[in-house]
Amino acid sequence: MAQPLFTLLSENEHGYSREEVDQFMARARAAYDSGRSMPLAEIREASFSMGPGGYNPAEVDAALDRLEDAFASAERDRYIAAHGEDAWYELLAERAEPLRRRLERPAGQRFREPDAGPAGYRKTEVDELAHRLEQYLDGENPMSVDEIRTVTFAAASGGSAYDEAQVDAFLDRMTEIMASVG
Structure with a gap:
């Protein structure tokens, strides 16, 4: 099995489903690496089953926050490159x-x-x-x-x-x- 992305909890602790988290992170990585966007709401609303063992929820939640920031930054950079910084701030104000x-x-x-x-x-x-x-x-x-x-x-x-x-x-x-x- 591949190296875990996050700390795995013991079987007597409840964590996020490793399979679900790995699948979500793989989709996010593919979207980011290809230059596609991923809706920020999809990242923020991501949820995973809890069960014995699994990934440490605090680590996964922190990674989701960083992921949201990365996609927001990439969206900002693409928009500024295409339309300029003033247009970006006008869009945010709107x-x-x-x-x-x-x-x-x-x-x-x-x-x-x-x-x-x-x-x-x-x-x-x-x-x-x-x-x-x-x-x-x-x-x-x-x-x-x-x-x-x-x-x-x-x-x-x-x-x-x-x-x-x-x-x-x-x-x-x-x-x-x-x-x-x-």
Whole structure:
């Protein structure tokens, strides 16, 4: 069997399926080496079965973050080579505009509230991040894409919560913009 790409866990620990991770990484490498793109959302949404042994999830997750950054950088470089740097930043501003409009909404009203059953993210924490992101888009607050990738929010329900899926989708889009800036 080939050399493992990541640390293999013992059989009494749960890790990501080696076969699934290897297949995904092979597809990503082929796309990158050929100069083709791979949708950033496909990388971010990659998921693998868990089971005894397998790859260390933290290592694989970190590699996926680096992979997303590499594809975003390659996309940026190709676009700049074809259209120029000013055109690239205009495209990013265009992509960021719907995000900016959401960030400009009043605190407590940026996202929908969760349905009656499930809990969501605490509004005050999401709104604090939204304020920082608005400053980032205005060039007033340097942030790294990893701050968005690793952010966590306390659980809340009812009127003190935002819908998790909607916030997560927004943060995915923000991650794409930030990774594309470089």
